Amino acid sequence: MSYLNKNKKSGLIKTAFIVIVAVVAVSFFVDIKSIVDSKLDTKRLKSNIQYMKTFSVSVWKGYISASAHNAWDKVFNRK
Numbered sequence: 550m551s552y553l554n555k556n557k558k559s560g561l562i563k564t565a566f567i568v569i570v571a572v573v574a575v576s577f578f579v580d581i582k583s584i585v586d587s588k589l590d591t592k593r594l595k596s597n598i599q600y601m602k603t604f605s606v607s608v609w610k611g612y613i614s615a616s617a618h619n620a621w622d623k624v625f626n627r628k
Contacts, residue, residue, distance in 0.1 A: 575581065
């Protein structure tokens with residue numbers, strides 16, 4: 550049972566990692582920006598994408614950045 554509980558606790562990190570890897574893998578074969586710019590050329594879509602970009606940057610800067618930098622320093626900058 551402890552194995553199942555351990556997997557549930559790390560689910561968010563694992564899911565985020567898988568999504569990032571999937572986007573990077575797809576971007577090797579398909580230019581995502583060109584698809585959005587040409588085939589899905591609507592003002593609403595571009596507005597939504599800009600909103601999500603702004604939102605994700607503000608979440609990163611406001612909540613995640615400091616913790617991520619502290620964790621990075623603890624793991625990789627040990628003296």
